[in-house]
Amino acid sequence: MKFELLASAAVALVCVGLIVYPLFFLLAESINVGDPQTFPPTDIGLDNFADLSLGVTVLLNTGYVAITATVMAVAAGFVLAWILTRTNVPAAAFLERFLEIPFYLTPLVGALAWSILAAPKSGFLNQILRGIGVPDLLDIYTPFGIAWVMALFEGTVAFVMISTVMKSMDPSLEESSRVTGAGKLRTVFKITVPLVLPGLLGATVFVFAEMLGSFAAALVLGLPGRFFVVTTAIWQYTLSYPPEYGKASALGVALFGVMFVTLSFYRWMVRRGTFATISGKAFQPRPIDVGPARYGLAAICWLYVFVAVVLPIAALLLTSFLRFATVIVDQMSFTLQNYKTAFTLDAVRSALINSLALGVGVATIGVFVMAILVWIIYRGRLPGRAAIEYVVMFPQSVPRLVFGLALLTAWLNIPIPLYGTLWVLAIAYFTVLMPLGVRTLSGVVLQIDKSLEECAQVCGATWAHRMKTITLPLLRPGLVAAWLLIFIASVREIGVSIYLMGPNSKVIAPAIVSSWSSAGTELTAAMAMIQTAAMLAAVVLLLRVAGKYVKGV
Amino acid sequence: MSTPAPAPPMIAVSDLVISYGGYVAVKGISFEVRRGEHITLLGPSGCGKTTTLRSIAGLERPTGGSIILDGTPVFSAEHRINVPAERRGVSMVFQSYAIWPHMTVFENVAYGLRVRGIPQKEIETKTHQALQLVQLHDAADRPASKLSGGQQQRVALGRAIAFSPAVVLFDEPLSNLDAKLRASMRLELKELQQRLGVSSVYVTHDQEEALAISDRVIVMNDGRIEQIGTPDEIYNQPVSGFVADFVGSANLLSGTIVGSGAQNGFVMFQLATGPRLTARYAGAASGTATTIAVRTALIDIRRGLGHRDDRNALEGRVRRRLFHGDFIEYLIDCQGNRVIVRRPPTEIVTEGEAVTVLFSAEHTILLDR
Numbered sequence: 001m002k003f004e005l006l007a008s009a010a011v012a013l014v015c016v017g018l019i020v021y022p023l024f025f026l027l028a029e030s031i032n033v034g035d036p037q038t039f040p041p042t043d044i045g046l047d048n049f050a051d052l053s054l055g056v057t058v059l060l061n062t063g064y065v066a067i068t069a070t071v072m073a074v075a076a077g078f079v080l081a082w083i084l085t086r087t088n089v090p091a092a093a094f095l096e097r098f099l100e101i102p103f104y105l106t107p108l109v110g111a112l113a114w115s116i117l118a119a120p121k122s123g124f125l126n127q128i129l130r131g132i133g134v135p136d137l138l139d140i141y142t143p144f145g146i147a148w149v150m151a152l153f154e155g156t157v158a159f160v161m162i163s164t165v166m167k168s169m170d171p172s173l174e175e176s177s178r179v180t181g182a183g184k185l186r187t188v189f190k191i192t193v194p195l196v197l198p199g200l201l202g203a204t205v206f207v208f209a210e211m212l213g214s215f216a217a218a219l220v221l222g223l224p225g226r227f228f229v230v231t232t233a234i235w236q237y238t239l240s241y242p243p244e245y246g247k248a249s250a251l252g253v254a255l256f257g258v259m260f261v262t263l264s265f266y267r268w269m270v271r272r273g274t275f276a277t278i279s280g281k282a283f284q285p286r287p288i289d290v291g292p293a294r295y296g297l298a299a300i301c302w303l304y305v306f307v308a309v310v311l312p313i314a315a316l317l318l319t320s321f322l323r324f325a326t327v328i329v330d331q332m333s334f335t336l337q338n339y340k341t342a343f344t345l346d347a348v349r350s351a352l353i354n355s356l357a358l359g360v361g362v363a364t365i366g367v368f369v370m371a372i373l374v375w376i377i378y379r380g381r382l383p384g385r386a387a388i389e390y391v392v393m394f395p396q397s398v399p400r401l402v403f404g405l406a407l408l409t410a411w412l413n414i415p416i417p418l419y420g421t422l423w424v425l426a427i428a429y430f431t432v433l434m435p436l437g438v439r440t441l442s443g444v445v446l447q448i449d450k451s452l453e454e455c456a457q458v459c460g461a462t463w464a465h466r467m468k469t470i471t472l473p474l475l476r477p478g479l480v481a482a483w484l485l486i487f488i489a490s491v492r493e494i495g496v497s498i499y500l501m502g503p504n505s506k507v508i509a510p511a512i513v514s515s516w517s518s519a520g521t522e523l524t525a526a527m528a529m530i531q532t533a534a535m536l537a538a539v540v541l542l543l544r545v546a547g548k549y550v551k552g553v
Numbered sequence: 554m555s556t557p558a559p560a561p562p563m564i565a566v567s568d569l570v571i572s573y574g575g576y577v578a579v580k581g582i583s584f585e586v587r588r589g590e591h592i593t594l595l596g597p598s599g600c601g602k603t604t605t606l607r608s609i610a611g612l613e614r615p616t617g618g619s620i621i622l623d624g625t626p627v628f629s630a631e632h633r634i635n636v637p638a639e640r641r642g643v644s645m646v647f648q649s650y651a652i653w654p655h656m657t658v659f660e661n662v663a664y665g666l667r668v669r670g671i672p673q674k675e676i677e678t679k680t681h682q683a684l685q686l687v688q689l690h691d692a693a694d695r696p697a698s699k700l701s702g703g704q705q706q707r708v709a710l711g712r713a714i715a716f717s718p719a720v721v722l723f724d725e726p727l728s729n730l731d732a733k734l735r736a737s738m739r740l741e742l743k744e745l746q747q748r749l750g751v752s753s754v755y756v757t758h759d760q761e762e763a764l765a766i767s768d769r770v771i772v773m774n775d776g777r778i779e780q781i782g783t784p785d786e787i788y789n790q791p792v793s794g795f796v797a798d799f800v801g802s803a804n805l806l807s808g809t810i811v812g813s814g815a816q817n818g819f820v821m822f823q824l825a826t827g828p829r830l831t832a833r834y835a836g837a838a839s840g841t842a843t844t845i846a847v848r849t850a851l852i853d854i855r856r857g858l859g860h861r862d863d864r865n866a867l868e869g870r871v872r873r874r875l876f877h878g879d880f881i882e883y884l885i886d887c888q889g890n891r892v893i894v895r896r897p898p899t900e901i902v903t904e905g906e907a908v909t910v911l912f913s914a915e916h917t918i919l920l921d922r
Contacts, residue, residue: 454645454647455712456653457638458610458612458645459665459668460669474653
């Protein structure tokens with residue numbers, strides 16, 4: 001009992017420390033107006049906040065990109081969710097899986113792929129269009145292009161959230177409207193839309209917050225034309241010589257503030273009674289029979305899959321096997337050299353190996369520690385559990401890049417020489433992925449009825465025996481799922497990695513970025529394909545495990 | 554009716570208090586369960602009955618009082634004793650059944666035996682015995698997750714009795730079954746209890762179930778014990794309006810005691826609306842008692858006014874008649890009182906008819922509170 005409390009307190013303290021410590025440094029740095037290298041800061045002031053030279057333009061840029069991307073993502077998400085959950089479109093379950101793939105492709109890979117597809121002049125689509133006599137129609141290196149990529153590859157979450165809301169709506173609410181004498185259309189506008197509206201609004205606010213903190217697409221597509229959003233501006237401040245950590249931190253704190261307010265608003269909306277009619281129960285919604293129109297609706301879904309999955313992957317795959325990126329058939333010259341280079345060039349190979357090693361390591365240790373955290377929060381007896389949960393979930397509301405900056409400042413100012421090693425990356429990944437792991441594992445833990453463990457206890461089993469025979473076997477599918485999710489998130493990580501990787505600790509996502517700006521498109525495509533393949537393999541495994549899990553319990 | 558055994562009680566609960574932060578779920582209750590006795594904690598949801606049961610099992614830590622199992626203190630606030638659940642040797646059937654989905658029926662039932670390190674051969678014999686008792690012998694090798702509600706209930710029962718515990722605790726074990734299945738499981742449970750000779754504590758909010766399967770019933774309300782007694786005592790001599798109303802169905806009529814007090818255990822009682830009745834005086838009732846209870850099933854109806862015999866009589870008019878199948882319920886306006894009467898479906902009185910209702914003084918219970 002004493003030991004249990006002590007151990008719980010130790011684990012909770014370490015995890016909370018990992019999160020609070022860097023954020024403290026970020027705040028301190030943002031008000032440091034003296035020498036950026038001194039810590040703790042001696043000259044304190046708000047000048048960094050006042051003197052944001054990139055100023056208004058950056059704010060307008062961010063606003064434009066985030067709003068455009070949110071509108072596109074939510075509109076597409078709503079239409080797709082409605083088609084898949086409410087109509088009898090063919091192969092809905094199959095389509096739903098495909099619609100989640102863009103999320104796993106990552107905005108970075110999406111931006112690269114779309115740059116290959118729609119760069120002015122050289123873009124594949126532009127080449128094809130020129131071939132049929134329409135010159136230079138598309139340009140992805142524009143604010144709209146950035147928003148487009150963000151909507152496609154980060155907006156997936158809108159689709160997932162909205163379809164969850166639609167699935168959890170009791171169909172009898174609509175049926176009672178029909179029985180009362182309202183027609184199909186009237187029911188949609190008077191019942192379905194008002195009921196789904198709070199969920200839709202919630203998704204919009206959440207996606208908007210995500211878009212504000214989005215980094216990769218603006219980095220790849222905005223930087224060449226010196227088009228900055230808040231995140232890339234932070235990055236630019238830290239790249240300048242000497243690095244302006246004060247200003248970067250101030251901008252980071254400001255972005256964090258806006259995102260925190262937005263997400264708090266989202267949580268407030270979710271908690272408010274507006275969701276009362278939407279229960280947590282999953283219903284089997286009765287799909288509307290739309291007749292032959294269902295083939296048209298299916299075509300809309302497949303069009304989305306084509307634009308967000310098939311086109312980007314095809315473009316990357318093709319490019320990765322070419323000496324020179326083109327879609328003009330008689331100019332194509334196929335080669336395996338790009339993959340050979342990727343696997344032999346030391347910088348690239350070590351980045352690949354490091355990323356995989358970090359993924360496996362962080363997932364393995366992470367699942368173990370996060371499982372203990374989940375147990376502390378949801379089953380333990382430690383006082384202040386709600387506060388621990390709040391802090392552990394906190395990295396969610398900090399834009400990844402800002403957290404990277406915070407971690408950079410924090411680990412540079414600690415006497416332990418960790419900076420520039422894989423260890424600091426491992427600790428950073430663990431810190432920012434805590435919310436993901438804890439959320440996944442708590443979902444599983446909460447699904448396991450407490451009485452299953454209690455019954456074993458009453459039967460006479462000791463704590464260790466209960467863990468071995470009941471708790472762990474029941475948790476196993478959830479543990480595997482959490483492991484895979486953390487692995488995927490580690491391998492795709494960029495915001496934190498880009499700040500914390502050193503010359504001897506390269507990882508794949510930032511390596512792809514630097515290869516893109518310094519080496520060729522073809523090698524970069526090969527690297528992106530390798531990263532994508534590793535992640536998709538994990539996704540396929542994940543779906544199998546999750547599927548089995550759903551059937552098993 | 555059971556007689557007190559000379560041996561110490563199987564379970565002795567004294568002054569049990571259970572609170573969560575500021576909320577007190579159980580407010581100092583005491584009772585005993587004798588050897589081989591089947592006792593039921595009956596009450597509405599939130600009355601503290603399940604919390605009490607779980608603290609006997611060791612799944613809940615009380616804040617005050619003590620629990621003694623077969624002479625051994627397993628919880629004592631005073632002596633800072635709290636034996637963990639796994640070392641109390643009691644058994645429990647959970648409301649949710651708590652069937653482990655990753656094991657077969659056999660493995661579920663054998664769990665308690667395996668935990669005790671019993672030789673394999675004996676485990677097999679005892680598990681099969683338990684499976685036979687709950688009539689699941691054919692399903693031994695089936696995965697436990699693929700069973701119907703009734704079958705899961707049987708697995709839970711088999712698992713609870715397989716390792717021959719002296720005490721079995723039941724937490725609303727039948728509440729998730731449909732009415733028909735519940736009735737037949739009730740009968741099986743009663744027979745099983747008698748065959749095994751275990752002591753049991755059973756928690757339910759279903760008064761019919763409580764009366765049917767228990768040796769004694771403890772009626773709880775708001776963390777306190779309202780009444781302890783045999784099913785017959787609880788039904789026929791409720792001490793409070795709560796018990797009279799919660800167990801069975803009763804008319805509660807208010808008024809005051811008149812005349813010179815109790816004579817041969819009966820008093821004269823004047824209803825607030827005027828009429829005088831003879832009511833049974835339960836003994837403890839104070840002179841200030843203000844309520845009488847009359848069971849809806851123990852009232853007679855005569856067509857027309859003016860019928861009199863040695864029973865209490867009230868006159869009125871039938872306001873509503875509800876056909877329930879097994880009985881008919883009449884709502885009767887009687888001289889300013891609303892009286893509910895349940896009669897067999899053979900006696901039909903029509904709505905609007907003038908009637909006399911008659912009920913014996915024996916069945917007119919003056920309540921303590």
